[in-house]
Amino acid sequence: NAGVTQTPKFRILKIGQSMTLQCTQDMNHNYMYWYRQDPGMGLKLIYYSVGAGITDKGEVPNGYNVSRSTTEDFPLRLELAAPSQTSVYFCATVDSQETQYFGPGTRLLVL
């Protein structure tokens, strides 16, 4: 089992560019989440999904979009990158014991 995988590991974007952060899990978990973590801070929930075809906003959804067409994949889309979106992005799933499993993260720098 690979668990939760994320690509890319690191990316530099120019202001106004777009990109998609990929997240894939092989644990057959229904619930998936996207968090962002700014330096020295806790994680903030961006979007989450309770199953294929169902997504909902978290604490900080502005500037992001998600889709969930399969159980395995939960991509996060940035349409018009802004410096405020410079952060580390973590994807996660949760099991029946309420344990969240995090991917290794994507470090994004917007210049």
Added chain:
Amino acid sequence: GQSLEQPSEVTAVEGAIVQINCTYQTSGFYGLSWYQQHDGGAPTFLSYNALDGLEETGRFSSFLSRSDSYGYLLLQELQMKDSASYFCAWGDSSYKLIFGSGTRLLVRP
């Protein structure tokens, strides 16, 4: 509002015991989780309390008091590798987590 408060930094000596406190204000509370994160790494699950009381997992224990909106993480027999950030987080019915800002633990020889 919904918030969790934890100390920003704690320093302890190798082999000692350290307690990291977490107080919270929230509604729809389902349980309190603890996660460890080493610099440059992803958070990893340590412990979860759905009910009041103490949960023990090896050298780590976690406690919850719903009436006091308070919990703590207890780390025993500290090792150098325990130097990391520790986050408390409360969960709701969709297993969404709201994280505290984290406590940086420095273990000294």
